[in-house]
Amino acid sequence: MSGAHFAFTDRWGGVSAVPYEELNLGGAVGDDPDAVRRNRDLAATALGVDPARVVWMNQVHGRDVAVVDGPWPEGREVPAVDAVVTAERGLALAVLTADCTPVLLADPVAGVAAAAHAGRPGMVAGVVPAAVEAMVGLGARPERIVARTGPAVCGRCYEVPADMRADVVAVEPAAGAETSWGTPAVDVTAGVHAQLERLGVRDREQSPVCTLESGDHFSYRRDRVTGRLAGYVWLD
Numbered sequence: 594m595s596g597a598h599f600a601f602t603d604r605w606g607g608v609s610a611v612p613y614e615e616l617n618l619g620g621a622v623g624d625d626p627d628a629v630r631r632n633r634d635l636a637a638t639a640l641g642v643d644p645a646r647v648v649w650m651n652q653v654h655g656r657d658v659a660v661v662d663g664p665w666p667e668g669r670e671v672p673a674v675d676a677v678v679t680a681e682r683g684l685a686l687a688v689l690t691a692d693c694t695p696v697l698l699a700d701p702v703a704g705v706a707a708a709a710h711a712g713r714p715g716m717v718a719g720v721v722p723a724a725v726e727a728m729v730g731l732g733a734r735p736e737r738i739v740a741r742t743g744p745a746v747c748g749r750c751y752e753v754p755a756d757m758r759a760d761v762v763a764v765e766p767a768a769g770a771e772t773s774w775g776t777p778a779v780d781v782t783a784g785v786h787a788q789l790e791r792l793g794v795r796d797r798e799q800s801p802v803c804t805l806e807s808g809d810h811f812s813y814r815r816d817r818v819t820g821r822l823a824g825y826v827w828l829d
């Protein structure tokens with residue numbers, strides 16, 4: 594899509610040591626802060642993005658959205674939000690994940706982009722519809738929005754207690770799933786796509802990668818102490 598850029602990292606190409614090897618982009622997972630800074634520089638440079646023009650979030654599994662027009666001021670606490678939206682071309686928005694679903698959205702015509710962090714609680718709370726609503730507030734139109742979801746734990750791997758699945762399905766039926774071994778599961782990415790479909794966002798693609806099954810990706814459910822992948826979206 595001309596004008597809109599979407600990128601998802603894997604775990605290789607960085608400087609972090611075990612168990613964060615190699616390209617850990619998460620700053621709150623116990624890794625050496627210098628390594629994380631180096632990795633963020635490496636990842637941005639590889640994408641042709643200015644590392645100083647990337648907006649990160651303090652993600653808390655909620656549905657709050659921040660509208661931004663530049664990076665957070667140096668030395669101030671990064672707000673606790675799970676989606677960021679911008680109308681600033683050239684500003685990259687980043688979302689950190691290790692099993693949760695990274696959601697990147699862009700309306701290249703309006704020049705509006707969003708990045709959202711949708712784990713099970715965030716998907717149920719509606720963080721993705723909240724991000725779309727904020728985009729519309731800046732002039733985006735759902736039928737022009739391009740949506741890309743990145744590597745995430747799949748519905749055949751994300752086992753949950755039966756009552757938890759029932760709670761999720763009560764809100765989002767499309768997220769009901771079953772593990773490959775026949776127990777209750779949740780498919781967060783399917784839930785996100787169902788939400789976007791209902792909002793009229795039809796240009797959608799989903800990464801085929803399951804983080805828990807892939808040795809090339811960080812997975813919290815598999816490894817517990819591990820790194821974070823990032824998804825980036827920006828507009829020319």
Ligand SMILES: [Zn+2]
Binds near residue numbers: 750806
């Ligand atoms: Zn899987």
